[in-house]
Amino acid sequence: MSFDAFFKIHDGMRREAPGDEASTLTALARLGPLPPGPRVLDLGCGPGGHTLELARALPDANIVAVDLHAPFIERLAREVAEQGLATRVHSRVADFGALDEAEGTIDLIWSEGAIYHLGFGTGLRRWRPLLRAGGAMAITELTWLGPAQTRPAEAREFWAAAYPAMTTSAANCAAAEAAGLRVLETFTLPERAWAAYYEPLAARVEALRGEAEHDPALATAIADTMAEIDLWRRCGAHYGYVFYLLRA
Ligand SMILES: C[S@@+](CC[C@H](N)C(=O)[O-])C[C@H]1O[C@@H](n2cnc3c(N)ncnc32)[C@H](O)[C@@H]1O
Numbered sequence: 001m002s003f004d005a006f007f008k009i010h011d012g013m014r015r016e017a018p019g020d021e022a023s024t025l026t027a028l029a030r031l032g033p034l035p036p037g038p039r040v041l042d043l044g045c046g047p048g049g050h051t052l053e054l055a056r057a058l059p060d061a062n063i064v065a066v067d068l069h070a071p072f073i074e075r076l077a078r079e080v081a082e083q084g085l086a087t088r089v090h091s092r093v094a095d096f097g098a099l100d101e102a103e104g105t106i107d108l109i110w111s112e113g114a115i116y117h118l119g120f121g122t123g124l125r126r127w128r129p130l131l132r133a134g135g136a137m138a139i140t141e142l143t144w145l146g147p148a149q150t151r152p153a154e155a156r157e158f159w160a161a162a163y164p165a166m167t168t169s170a171a172n173c174a175a176a177e178a179a180g181l182r183v184l185e186t187f188t189l190p191e192r193a194w195a196a197y198y199e200p201l202a203a204r205v206e207a208l209r210g211e212a213e214h215d216p217a218l219a220t221a222i223a224d225t226m227a228e229i230d231l232w233r234r235c236g237a238h239y240g241y242v243f244y245l246l247r248a
Contacts, residue, residue, distance in 0.1 A: 005221035007071075009204050013197075016046035016072075017113020018241045019140060020196040023189050024050045024112070027138045027243045028057055030185055031108070034136065036060060038107035041130065043096040044068075044114020048076030054110060055080075055089045061108075065091040066099070097126060106130045109137045113241065116142060119165055121175035124246075128179050131248040137181060143242040144168050145188065155235040158227070169242050181246040189241040198229045 010016065038061045042051045045065035055063055067073050073091045080089045094100075096111075097118050109131065115123035120141050127137065142159075144151065144166060159166050173183045205222050212219040 002217040015049040018194040043111040124179035137246040184245040
């Protein structure tokens with residue numbers, strides 16, 4: 001998918017992956033207590049929907065939000081300033097595979113729908129040393145649900161091409177433990193968290209269909225986006241975003 005066409009479709013989206021405020025707040029509550037004035041890293045924050053939700057839910061936290069895509073960081077910085085949060089929410093363009101935070105200094109690492117860029121196990125191994133002893137991680141990851149033999153062929157084929165490393169919750173929990181993390185709990189994001197992402201995306205697609213008649217790259221991006229949404233409508237019971245709640 002062309003970069004330009006992708007961002008034309010995604011322009012203005014509040015979130016860039018399945019997720020919603022209720023799920024973010026549930027994950028936060030289930031992680032258990034954080035120390036006063038916690039230092040939080042939000043990795044692959046995108047446009048920062050969940051960053052702002054975390055900032056409101058943790059009024060004494062100091063949050064650093066990181067993303068590679070500068071326009072997301074610029075938008076988040078604007079909203080942080082508008083909401084009077086600039087003294088404690090900072091955003092920067094950086095590669096979350098090569099962070100320069102000191103080891104053992106972070107109380108909470110948050111990442112929704114982004115660790116797949118490194119791979120789940122690789123991401124956890126890379127981020128784990130940044131946590132203080134007892135520090136927490138809350139990570140969402142696209143995960144196969146249910147037994148392998150029940151997966152529809154079209155879902156297997158689609159994800160074998162789009163995300164071949166996608167695996168089960170059991171395998172991801174084993175990867176977390178191998179990275180030196182304790183699994184507190186996992187939960188699967190509800191259908192409404194997918195709708196919160198796909199409904200505005202489908203609306204963007206409809207708004208751009210006319211323009212796509214004269215723009216082949218946009219037409220391809222629209223077809224790819226709708227293929228993903230339509231697959232979820234047919235086969236979404238077989239995969240989901242799982243929140244992994246972990247402690248060092
Ligand atoms: C699917 S989006 C999810 C964004 C956001 N967490 C959300 O749920 O709305 C994944 C994000 O990861 C960012 N990303 C990908 N690779 C990255 C890297 N190496 N370092 C920092 N951010 C990265 C992308 O720019 C994108 O914003």
